[in-house]
Amino acid sequence: MRSMSRVLSSDKAEAAMPETVEEVLSLVRSQGGRVTTSRRLLLQALFDASGHRNAEELAQAVQRRAPDVHMSTIYRNLDELEQLGIIVHAHLGHGPATYHLAAGAHGHLVCEECGAMVEAPDELFASLSRTARSRFGFDIDPHHFAVLGHCEACRHQHGHR
Ligand SMILES: [Zn+2]
Ligand SMILES: [Zn+2]
Numbered sequence: 001m002r003s004m005s006r007v008l009s010s011d012k013a014e015a016a017m018p019e020t021v022e023e024v025l026s027l028v029r030s031q032g033g034r035v036t037t038s039r040r041l042l043l044q045a046l047f048d049a050s051g052h053r054n055a056e057e058l059a060q061a062v063q064r065r066a067p068d069v070h071m072s073t074i075y076r077n078l079d080e081l082e083q084l085g086i087i088v089h090a091h092l093g094h095g096p097a098t099y100h101l102a103a104g105a106h107g108h109l110v111c112e113e114c115g116a117m118v119e120a121p122d123e124l125f126a127s128l129s130r131t132a133r134s135r136f137g138f139d140i141d142p143h144h145f146a147v148l149g150h151c152e153a154c155r156h157q158h159g160h161r
């Protein structure tokens with residue numbers, strides 16, 4: 001179970017998407033993090049996949065290049081990189097959490113039937129955000145969990161809605 005105690009800060013920088021893994025690594029250093037071989041490989045794997053890889057998939061990518069890196073090291077690195085604000089996790093359904101670079105974080109719409117996923121820009125949640133804030137004083141986090149439903153193809157196929 002991943003940590004649910006993540007601090008939600010509103011000043012989560014709208015940083016520009018890093019274009020190379022070196023930029024990601026210098027971000028780690030600027031946040032006071034160390035760049036170890038396993039971290040470098042982990043961030044490389046995440047960068048190459050541009051998100052949506054779970055811990056096990058990331059571990060496989062790392063272990064292809066460094067077979068001696070343990071799963072526990074992967075989990076520890078994921079936690080620490082998340083605490084540094086370099087990466088974030090998202091839950092797209094019942095399976096394990098997937099990871100993104102924090103700079104590229106976004107919401108998700110996931111089809112409950114076929115698993116199709118749409119990356120949802122923040123503007124999609126803007127009016128929900130405003131209403132939740134004004135009526136309930138509640139600050140929504142549209143990135144952490146996906147919004148589930150039915151994709152266009154499945155709706156047509158089954159004729160619902
Ligand atoms: Zn979570
Ligand atoms: Zn579908």
Ligand SMILES: [Zn+2]
Binds near residue numbers: 051052090106119
């Ligand atoms: Zn995503």
